[in-house]
Amino acid sequence: MNTIFDFFNFQDARLRNLGNPFEELQTIVDWEIFRPQLDLIHQKERKSNAGAKPKDVVMMFKGLVIQSLYGLSDDQLEYQIEDRRSFRRFLGVRYNERAPDAKTFWAFREKLTQLNLMEPLFNSFLQQLNQAGYIARKGQIVDATFIPVPIQRNNKEENEKIKTGDIPEDWSENKQCQKDTDARWAKKNGRSTFGFKNHIEIDNQNKIIRKYAVTDASVHDSNVFEELLDKSNTSKDVWADSAYRSKEKEEELKKKGYRSRIQRKGKRNKPLTQWEQQGNRTRSKIRSRVEHIFGAQCNYRIKMISSIGIARAKMNIGLMNLTYNLKRFCFLQRSSAS
Numbered sequence: 001m002n003t004i005f006d007f008f009n010f011q012d013a014r015l016r017n018l019g020n021p022f023e024e025l026q027t028i029v030d031w032e033i034f035r036p037q038l039d040l041i042h043q044k045e046r047k048s049n050a051g052a053k054p055k056d057v058v059m060m061f062k063g064l065v066i067q068s069l070y071g072l073s074d075d076q077l078e079y080q081i082e083d084r085r086s087f088r089r090f091l092g093v094r095y096n097e098r099a100p101d102a103k104t105f106w107a108f109r110e111k112l113t114q115l116n117l118m119e120p121l122f123n124s125f126l127q128q129l130n131q132a133g134y135i136a137r138k139g140q141i142v143d144a145t146f147i148p149v150p151i152q153r154n155n156k157e158e159n160e161k162i163k164t165g166d167i168p169e170d171w172s173e174n175k176q177c178q179k180d181t182d183a184r185w186a187k188k189n190g191r192s193t194f195g196f197k198n199h200i201e202i203d204n205q206n207k208i209i210r211k212y213a214v215t216d217a218s219v220h221d222s223n224v225f226e227e228l229l230d231k232s233n234t235s236k237d238v239w240a241d242s243a244y245r246s247k248e249k250e251e252e253l254k255k256k257g258y259r260s261r262i263q264r265k266g267k268r269n270k271p272l273t274q275w276e277q278q279g280n281r282t283r284s285k286i287r288s289r290v291e292h293i294f295g296a297q298c299n300y301r302i303k304m305i306s307s308i309g310i311a312r313a314k315m316n317i318g319l320m321n322l323t324y325n326l327k328r329f330c331f332l333q334r335s336s337a338s
Contacts, residue, residue, distance in 0.1 A: 021330070026090055028330050031058050033124050033125065033127070035057065035058055037121050038117070040115055041057055041117075042054050042057065059091050059100075061108075061121075062090060063105055064109060067105070073306070074102035074103075077102065077105055078100070078102040081100075113311050118319060121318075122321065122322045126208075129206075129329060134329070135203075136206075137206065137235065138237070139204040139286075140203055140204065140233050140238055141238075141287055142200070142229075142290075143290040144197050144199040144221045144224075145197065145198050146198075147195050147196045147198050147304070149194060149195040149304055149313070150180075162181045182309050182310035183196060183216055183310075183313075185217065185218065194217065195216075195305075196310065196313045196317065197219060198214060199213040199215065200321065202289070202293060206328070208325055208328055209325055211227075213228060214310065214313055225244050236258045237258075239283060239286050239287040239290075240261075242263040245263065249262070250262070263283055296324060
């Protein structure tokens with residue numbers, strides 16, 4: 001006689017055969033490496049033992065990874081955890097337990113933001129990658145992409161004040177909470193975007209994000225170029241598109257011992273020679289690897305982030321980069337095993 005447990009076992013086997021991503025994430029990633037940083041959230045001593053005990057920090061962090069992986073709102077995350085057995089198993093939520101609600105996840109993420117814990121969490125996982133043998137090899141690639149946020153409907157005078165770092169006098173405290181005064185407009189290829197930028201540096205061999213920086217969208221890519229360079233890479237080759245190229249950048253790279261593989265750009269009345277065009281095509285074959293990462297991130301996230309302010313943007317974009325590395329680690333481990 002078949003039981004509900006037989007059905008669950010059959011379903012688990014089916015999911016395993018189809019490539020259950022959560023089974024890989026659970027077994028391959030050592031989630032306990034995040035606990036030292038995450039425990040800082042509950043470092044403040046409780047005044048009494050009354051009330052509900054705080055949720056396990058690693059479980060809550062896994063919930064945020066699910067949220068980033070599928071581009072879910074807090075309310076959608078709560079619903080999907082209640083509805084999907086694979087989510088509950090990944091988080092370790094038992095059948096007779098209630099999953100954390102949307103407000104609990106919001107408060108947890110706010111704590112991570114206030115304590116600036118996203119970068120330490122990102123670096124903790126990099127250590128696990130290095131210990132697994134995936135160190136930075138064969139040079140590095142630098143690039144940036146826009147991360148849009150909801151457009152602010154301000155008048156011309158309000159926008160002028162915001163650009164100078166001021167807040168319009170007639171804005172109430174509640175209105176200020178709903179206005180993103182950190183995001184900026186930027187235009188590329190005739191298309192305007194309002195939001196932030198995700199600047200990343202990856203290693204050529206493993207396609208792992210080694211460093212990242214978050215700025216408003218108006219910051220030029222080259223302004224954060226030097227801070228992204230990774231000295232630990234086994235090769236001194238550096239690839240980037242033509243936006244990063246200038247005489248000063250070339251001289252600075254050479255001075256620091258790097259080999260520039262940055263795309264060349266033509267000038268007015270001085271187009272690229274045929275040899276230079278061929279060199280650009282050769283460089284593009286490697287430089288395009290960073291575009292694969294931006295494409296992968298677009299596949300598993302919504303087209304914009306709905307948070308307000310650069311502090312929350314750094315949290316969400318950092319989590320997006322860490323989530324990519326988690327998935328990439330699983331892929332590399334699976335490939336090496338096969």
